[in-house]
Amino acid sequence: MQKHTKHGIIKLYKFKSPDYMFSVIVKAIIVALCAYITFSCVNMITNKKIKVAASKELMETGNMLAQEILENSNIMTQYMIYLENHKDIAEDAKKRILTTVVTDYIAKSEYTYDTSDPAYSQVINILYENMKTENQIAKKEVETTAKPVETTVKNNEKNNNKKKRNKAIVPLPKKSGKLYTEKNIGSFKEVINRFYTVTNATTIKESDMPIKQALNKEFKITGNNKKPQILIYHTHSMEDFSNTTKDEDTTIIGVGNRLAQILREQFGYNVIHDKTKYDIVNGKLDRHEAYTQSKAGVKKQLKKYPSISLILDIHRDGVNDGTRLVTEINGKKTAQIMFFNGMSRFKLSGDIDYLKNPYRFENLALGLQMKVNAECYYPGFTRRNYVNAYEYNLSLGKQCMLIEVGAQTNTYQEAKNAAEPLAVLIKKVLGE
Known part of the structure; x- marks a missing residue:
């Protein structure tokens, strides 16, 4: 029933009996209970599915x-x-x-x-x-x-x-030599006299390598092995040893092979070993433009694989025929190695403008840390760090090393054995 007023329509309800009202309330309760039970069941099933998922x-x-x-x-x-x-x-x-x-x-x-x-x-x-x-x-x-x-x-x-x-697992060394720290390593002059050979063609200043900063500089091989992390190459790929055969693996490239194998299999790094013969021109050995050619080759690799964070140019040295660079590590005759730094500086005329190296401090610091760790874990394994005037492609990155492994008077087995402690030192300085 409706009644019209000035405020609109008002609904009028007839009075219902108590029995009728009671039945309505009971029905409402039953409907509510059913709805609640249904909701609970659905919620329980849904939660269970969510938990399982x-x-x-x-x-x-x-x-x-x-x-x-x-x-x-x-x-x-x-x-x-x-x-x-x-x-x-x-x-x-x-x-x-x-x-x-x-x-x-x-x-x-x-x-x-x-x-x-x-x-x-x-x-x-x-x-x-x-x-x-x-x-x-x-x-x-x-x-x-x-x-x-x-x-x-x-x-x-x-x-x-x-x-x-x-097969490639190398025993991890214990501290068997002197552990040098900023507290006991001495002054810049003492460090140079103890650990370095500086040629007459160049100079190294304390401002080039402040010892405390160099020892505390953090180096790290970044990323994981889903992408390339380390590049090994050879500017002088044709360097051989006293018993080298026609097999490429008995040359300096074989040393690179062994180093890459250990870094991959024992330490899990993604390594690219560039075996390009940068010192061969028109089928003949020619090292005049080798550094220029290898720099261009490395730049291509870095452009293709920007994830690379460590660059290693592996050489062997040339010494007098009567010199033998040999030590013993893990019961094996092992060639001694040398970390090589270029200052891009002549002693008399100063910095070489066309060979600028913005990473000179990082190069020197990395070489010092490698040397200090070698003195601690493999005393006698490394020669004095060598410093010369030119740049030697070390401007290619902050974490860039030129390493001389043995010399022409070593056997290729001795040189390949040197790759084992070298890989461990790389891991200790850049991976731990």
């Missing part, structure tokens, strides 16, 4: 990160070497140490990952189980060697692959 996503994330660590770092290799040297550690302690090591890796990685994420425990578990599996494989190989048994072709292949992976 979230759990699955966390598992996938954990698996993915664990795989990345296994493929792109030397964590497992270093961790297993550590455990091998500390066999009495309890299982729970092993896991705690692994957690610390992996967390540190993630913190330094270019990727971000929340270690409070529940999937993080999954990452540790995957890595830990991988470590145990690797140890079990290694033990089986030892048992197979001790007790000859018949094996299938498949098992033989697995063992051969394992041995192949371990």
Whole structure:
């Protein structure tokens, strides 16, 4: 019933009986309960699906990160070497140490990952189980060697692959020499007198390499091995040794091969080894334009792979025929090496304008840090750092080194052996 007033239409309701009202209320309650139950069921099913999906996503994330660590770092290799040297550690302690090591890796990685994420425990578990599996494989190989048994072709292949992976593993050194720091290394003059040979053609000043700043300068191989990180090349690719054959691997290129192998297989870096013969012109040996040609070649590599952060020009020196640059490391006859710096400066006329090097301090600092670490871990392995007048393509980057590995009087085996401690020094200075 409606009634018209000046304020509009007012609805008028007839009075209903109590029984009728009660039935309406009961129906309303039933409808509400049904709606609530339906909503709760739907919500419960939805939440369960969300939790399952979230759990699955966390598992996938954990698996993915664990795989990345296994493929792109030397964590497992270093961790297993550590455990091998500390066999009495309890299982729970092993896991705690692994957690610390992996967390540190993630913190330094270019990727971000929340270690409070529940999937993080999954990452540790995957890595830990991988470590145990690797140890079990290694033990089986030892048992197979001790007790000859018949094996299938498949098992033989697995063992051969394992041995192949371990072929490039270099023992990590302990401190066996003097550890130099800014507190005990001495003055600039003392450092030059102790560690350097400066030719009469050039000069090096304290302002070129302030010792404290040089020792504290941070160097790092950036990125991960999904993209190239290190470039090895040879301005003088035809340099050979006392017993070099027609095989390219017995020349300085063979030293580059061995260095690249260790940096890849033991330390997990992505390495490009440029074997271009920059000192061959029209089919003949010609070193007059070798540095010009190699600089152009390296620039092309850097343009193609801007992720490269360490550039190594590997040479061998030329010495008097009676000179033998040999030491012994890990029971092997090993060629001594030398870090080479160019000042782009003549002693009399000053800086060479057409050979400017904006990274002179970084080059010198890196060479000093490599030398100091060598004195600590491999005393007798390195010769005095050599400083000469020209630029030697060291302006190509802040992390750029020219390294002389042995000389023509060394055997190529001695030179290739030198790649092993050299790789460890690179890892210590630029990777730790």
